[in-house]
Amino acid sequence: MSPLEKLFTVEDIAQMTSLTTRTIRNYLKDGSLVGRKIGGQWRFTEEDIKNFMSRDAVITHFKDVAIQSIYDFIDGVNTDVKGKLQICNIIDLYTSYEKAVAKNNQICDIVNKEIKGMDIQYDVTIDGKEEDEEVKIRFVLYGPPSFLMKVYPLLED
Template sequence: MLEQKWYTVADVAALTGLTDRTIRNYLKEGTLHGKKVGVQWRFTQQDIESLFREADVTEPFTELLDELVSDFLHGSQRPQEMECRILDIPCKTEELWKNIVKKLRKQIDEKRGGWPEIAWEYKSEEQMLRVVAAGRPEDTEWLARQVRKGLKKDAD
């Protein structure tokens, strides 16, 4: 029988692109389920997948956006150079912004191992998607290039 892999809060945060604090909030709310081993939470792949079935990942994370900026501004000492970048992207339709966010999250998870951290909100009156990215300068620059490339591709 295969042994089941267990993930920590930090592992789940890295896999999902969310912050540790957001993962802990999901635990407190009951949106994420796991097993407490001593003082640490542990999660199975199934626990992580059910989080995204229960919480629609295409929904804007306005609270996460505020948290990401706040953590960046008031966070602890960083061992490396970090930056926070805000991208305002014109998006006329809900379908377009959901598609942009889904592509960004997939590229970050596949190519960057969860970095930079991102959060977003859609301002329907302004028809504007705001993406906030925090991470190493080369990661946030990579993200900005991906957004520009994607927008150019969608315009063609």
């Protein structure tokens, strides 16, 4: 680990994944998520998070959450944005694995900058493996138009 490498907290991962801090701690306890304690608090590198997010059980969980959130949007269940304009987009992009990961990282950066004070939800799945010629990356994005307008240009090749 480089001394300049960004470290993430349990709260950071919870915010990135829409999981509770309790769930993150359960993943730590069962070994699905690996990190290190620094000053008595858990810290995680980007590599730790990528390894966690690539586990089959975690991928299945996120797919289930994404599907349920789409149904909730259609059914009008999302009440915490009452009275505000919110858009739900499902975007499938077919590209190389490397480009899919790069696009995901770019969008994650925007989400992490914008999420405070905004009603944003972001789900992503990559169907395929690194050795595949082409993979499908699916983005499910919820948020105000201003957020989505920052994301759309990143989807271009």
